[in-house]
Amino acid sequence: MSLHTLKVSSQTNSILAARKKPYENRFKNFKNLTGIAMRATAIESIETIIVDLPTIRPHKLAMHTMQNQTLVIIRVRCADGFEGLGESTTIGGLAYGNESPESIKTNIDRHFAPLLLGQDASNINAAMLRLERSIRGNTFAKSGIETALLDAQGKRLGLPVSELLGGRVRDALPVAWTLASGDTAKDIAEAEQMLDLRRHRIFKLKIGAGEVNHDLAHVIAIKKALGDRASVRVDVNQAWDEAVALRACRILGSNGIDLIEQPISRNNRAGMARLNLMSPAPIMADESIECVEDAFNLAREGAASVFALKIAKNGGPRAVLRTAAIAEAAGIGLYGGTMLEGGLGTMASAHAFITLNKLAWDTELFGPLLLTEDVLGEPLIYRDFELHVPQTPGLGLNLDEERLAFFRRDKSSTVVHQV
Numbered sequence: 001m002s003l004h005t006l007k008v009s010s011q012t013n014s015i016l017a018a019r020k021k022p023y024e025n026r027f028k029n030f031k032n033l034t035g036i037a038m039r040a041t042a043i044e045s046i047e048t049i050i051v052d053l054p055t056i057r058p059h060k061l062a063m064h065t066m067q068n069q070t071l072v073i074i075r076v077r078c079a080d081g082f083e084g085l086g087e088s089t090t091i092g093g094l095a096y097g098n099e100s101p102e103s104i105k106t107n108i109d110r111h112f113a114p115l116l117l118g119q120d121a122s123n124i125n126a127a128m129l130r131l132e133r134s135i136r137g138n139t140f141a142k143s144g145i146e147t148a149l150l151d152a153q154g155k156r157l158g159l160p161v162s163e164l165l166g167g168r169v170r171d172a173l174p175v176a177w178t179l180a181s182g183d184t185a186k187d188i189a190e191a192e193q194m195l196d197l198r199r200h201r202i203f204k205l206k207i208g209a210g211e212v213n214h215d216l217a218h219v220i221a222i223k224k225a226l227g228d229r230a231s232v233r234v235d236v237n238q239a240w241d242e243a244v245a246l247r248a249c250r251i252l253g254s255n256g257i258d259l260i261e262q263p264i265s266r267n268n269r270a271g272m273a274r275l276n277l278m279s280p281a282p283i284m285a286d287e288s289i290e291c292v293e294d295a296f297n298l299a300r301e302g303a304a305s306v307f308a309l310k311i312a313k314n315g316g317p318r319a320v321l322r323t324a325a326i327a328e329a330a331g332i333g334l335y336g337g338t339m340l341e342g343g344l345g346t347m348a349s350a351h352a353f354i355t356l357n358k359l360a361w362d363t364e365l366f367g368p369l370l371l372t373e374d375v376l377g378e379p380l381i382y383r384d385f386e387l388h389v390p391q392t393p394g395l396g397l398n399l400d401e402e403r404l405a406f407f408r409r410d411k412s413s414t415v416v417h418q419v
């Protein structure tokens with residue numbers, strides 16, 4: 001760290017923050033004010049902002065009921081004037097995983113930023129490898145950083161993130177909706193409304209928090225009401241033990257439920273493999289995958305027929321494609337998952353997912369639709385049951401600075417930058 005003394009300031013401006021014209025000095029080295037040679041595409045500052053946003057209704061999951069959603073927005077500024085945006089978002093503080101919004105912010109500010117400042121923003125492999133060498137885990141934080149670097153590079157080259165990832169094979173993705181009020185009649189009414197609006201025809205039910213027979217009756221009643229007009233799936237979020245799961249999976253499968261997500265603990269991989277053999281409906285791994293290596297082990301052990309892909313749990317839009325490659329090689333189906341991110345994280349996922357050859361189980365990229373407010377300049381486009389992915393450079397999104405200022409938790413910025 002001798003080259004880059006760090007300073008955490010309460011101001012967004014930096015002595016190096018003067019914006020330069022696009023492509024100016026892109027391929028040249030230049031000297032900063034301390035006389036140190038650095039690339040024109042050097043990372044100049046990293047800003048992390050915790051944002052608390054209201055949701056349209058309480059969202060009930062087995063381990064947590066969301067009353068609002070907290071996003072961590074990441075802004076990486078580069079010496080050539082390009083700015084990359086990313087998002088690291090989880091569900092329910094520490095209820096879902098090992099990282100909370102607060103730990104993500106602290107770890108990026110204190111541990112990621114010192115490793116990245118002054119590094120070449122245009123070499124994403126080298127930047128992420130540098131993080132991998134020094135930082136274990138923390139895939140949610142890594143995902144937000146990788147997203148921001150991809151966004152900046154896409155803007156720099158005039159290409160959408162999907163094209164940086166090898167190129168899109170579709171422009172839009174079907175999106176599931178989660179019915180999570182816990183009330184059968186309300187959930188059926190909500191599903192009917194979504195069908196009428198042509199917004200969703202895949203519905204996922206969050207179960208596992210209640211008594212199992214009650215949960216099964218709830219799911220079966222919804223499937224009966226919707227019939228062949230919709231695909232109905234369940235997510236148990238690890239809530240059952242193996243014996244309960246075995247009975248429940250048989251009942252669900254024989255009542256037209258298409259997919260059963262993470263019925264038992266992520267730690268019981270042998271149990272997942274047994275369920276996957278016995279269940280009439282396919283078993284999907286979600287919490288079981290906390291890194292790319294988990295995906296390999298699950299595939300080897302036959303512990304799931306479908307993988308939920310989440311950029312946050314693999315370390316970014318590039319990293320998630322490694323898990324997708326393992327699944328494809330093993331003949332495992334793919335589903336585009338979400339951590340209920342806002343627009344930035346959702347679009348980062350979408351850019352990765354539209355590069356996939358097969359996405360047999362479609363996606364659940366509905367996070368922005370659960371929010372009554374977002375911090376984007378323009379909302380994402382959901383139309384005819386699909387999320388449409390822009391062809392503009394980077395993620396194709398901009399922040400609404402006024403909204404960001406209003407919803408940020410700290411009401412002032414923290415930027416880690418070079419001095």
Ligand SMILES: [Mg+2]
Nearest residue numbers: 235261262286
């Ligand atoms: Mg899940």
